[in-house]
Amino acid sequence: MTESLMINIAIAVLFLPLLGFVVTLLLGSKVKQIYLFENIILIFSLIGAIILAFFKLSSFDNTITAEFVWIDLGNTPLMGDIKITLGIILDNISVLMIVVVMLISSLVHIFSIEYMRGDPRYNRYFAYLGLFTFSMSGIVFTHNILMMYIFWELVGVSSYLLIGFWFEKKSASDAAKKAFIVNRIGDIGMFIGILILYTTYHTFTLEEIFSQISQGVLPFNNDAWLTIAGILLFAGAIGKSAQVPLHVWLPDAMEGPTPVSALIHAATMVAAGVYLVVRIFGIFTADAMLFIAFIGALSALIPATIALTQNDIKRVLAYSTVSQLGYMIMALGVGAYAFAFFHLITHAFFKACLFLGSGSVIHGMHHEQDIRNMGGLKNKMPLTYYTFLISSLAISGVPLTSGFLSKDGILAGSFAFANLTGHWLFPLVGFFVAMLTAFYMFRLVLLTFHGEPKDREKYEHVHESKFIMTIPLVILAVLSFFFWYTPNPIDPGKGWVLSEWITAPELYTPENTRYEFMIPDEVVAVDSKVMFSKMYDEAMHTAHYPAMILSLIMAGAGILLAFMFYYWNKVNVSELVEKYKKLYNWSMNKWYFDEFYDKTFVAGTLALSRFLGKFDLKIIDGIVDGSAYITKGFSFFIGKFDNVVIDGLVNFFAYLSGFIGLIFRRFQTGRVQTYLVFVLVSLVILLFIFKSF
């Protein structure tokens, strides 16, 4: 396995889904079975991704890059040399990520075969899935921030197509538009960030930007601008990863087909934001990281409280996604880099499993999504139930699951961070949200699968989904256990993922803008396993066991509460709701985010448009009308002048050209041979004029 072979495989992995998209889209209406082509191509991509990951992790220590010059404008005035290169990077992060993306994507493809059966645009659906997968793998592979932006927008477009797949429904097309526009707000920030970096470094390639930053070249010679650039780039991640305050698109995106939700929320679109932050982690200053951590903490807390009261099975999962992404972002903000990426991977598996499980439930219930009408499904759909339960345990952070490992790491990281810097808000939020997560997930499990069926008639018709739908569930549930990641179920640090695959990130920021614990000391040089510095390592070590015990208590408390509320009925839920009506409504209405945006931004835009419309009507039109009168008067005189002088001139020229035409018209006989004679004659004349002999 050579480097160039690796690059070739990576290119194949990247472009195969695009091939699938093009072929499936073009032949979709003619060949009925073309969706199988898309599925097979995805399997090939998955195999390629696994090969890449295997060889990269086992035999290459270095980062493999390949690039080519895409546009070379040469030396231009004002801008200097403009050269845009595109390229592929293969390091541990990107190969791990591509395996996750391809695995989830192919499982979603397989799941969709049955779930979408009978849809009038069946083949087009698979084409869109291919485009989505292609765009996401582009983000994963890119070594260059402009290409990242291009694929970033491609993900936006393909998510628009998929969320609005059932565009006949107004809610679906609205949700698609909302997702697109809200994402765009974040993307503007990201674009400005890219421009700041480009004006300073004259390159889009991340590696070159990093090396220049580490040499002390700062945007506008000021480390504040580095912070701003970092935050602006992070704004793109806020939009894509649905962080507060741009999280509003994600719950609405549930209008798309359920497998699409699984794809968007587990491994692809929302993960892109986290992946971006992971990629450019080295350029965040302490201030930028604090901002990121705050956004992450808010995004973990607010959606978790909203998820408590939602009744739509997919919406609960959607808010839980935002909350878990908030965890990852917060973890990145507090410097728990490895655990954030680790959580991205583990979360991808169990959240995909949860979404596909909910898809299986919805399919079985004939498109019923309200958990108040479910219940007792455990006996009817055992396989769905057990896989759903395993992933719920994982997301709640129960030991022996993958979620326990990664979430525990994040909590320990925030704990250590608080210890080192005094920001106690983050662990507080972290542990509280851990409890909320366990509570709402088990509320979901209990209401859906346990208890008495609420809707007898529907319940009678429920059946377990077909084999082709349950097999992805089983695979994903098995991937939610700990043994894939570490041999020791309570200490992720001993496992191969964290000790060997995800290594400490390189930092490029000037040392005076970093946290104290992120300045490397002599220990780092000796032991490459140490993250950042000895100080941080010790803090993590001290935080590990308290954090683990606390998180266990919190998860246990959450699960216990859920059982008290919804299984043993120790607490009367409706009474409690009556008692705290205000709080309940606040959560039920999603903190009134949508209403707030409607009242402020949307209404503001509308009011501004109305005002401008009025302005147009009164003032601009008035000016136009006034000038029209003046023009009319003026035109009258001009008209007279025209009739006499200009027309006379024009007529004269008309006669003149008519006269000339009379002569030359004889040459145009319409016969090819005559024309040939003219050509020859002129050729002879030219020969004698230009003769050199």
Added chain:
Amino acid sequence: MTTYDLIFYLFAAVTLISAFFVVTNRNIVHAAFYLLFTLFGIAGIYVMLGSDFVAIVQLIVYVGGILILLLFGVMLTNKITNVDIKTGTIHALPASIVMGLFAGALGAAVFNTNWKVVELTSAEASTTGLGVMLVNEYALIFELLGILLLIALIGAASMARR
């Protein structure tokens, strides 16, 4: 006056005289048969120039193919029963003048140019060399010509049938 020169003049005479009849004969079928001699003479001239392969291709493609095609054209486009196979010339005098002028210009160019002539060192059959060149540096053009011929074939068939 060597044998080479003699043969050359023979072929040149065949070519030019039959070409003259091609141009002036009123009967199209006769003209086509004179064209056969012209093409044959040109093939001879190719041989005189040491390009045996081109000469053979000239015989096969021109004499065997294009000429037959032209004859088909004659047969298909004239009412043979009416013996309307003769065809006239139009404005022959101005055409002769123009042609004379043009030939004069070209002839002047030929005679007044100081051609740099490299004498042939060895005379060997060119077929091998041509074959090697066709599949090496001219491979792409070779393929493209193949496609062009295919397109011409399909195009001609579809146009003629419409």
Added chain:
Amino acid sequence: MLSVGLTHFLVISVVLFSLGIYAVITRKNAVMVLMGIELILNSANINFVAFARYGDFGLQGQIIALFVIVLAAAEAAIALAIVLNIYKTISNINVDEIDTLRD
């Protein structure tokens, strides 16, 4: 008479060319015009081969002559198809009567 050299071949080519031009200009029948075009192509070919023989170009002139022959074949096929089409439309192929180019 001087011994045969490059000039002789070029003169043959010039004469053939002029005859071809003459045929193209004067003949009424479209097939005759095509024959004239064939003469012109052949005269050009003689030039190529002659320069290949007397110049320092190796076999490239001959290669191009080959390509010209191929193109001539394609051209003849297409041109005859066009002639047939014209014949079908106006039931004769006299070039001097085809003057729709003027309109």
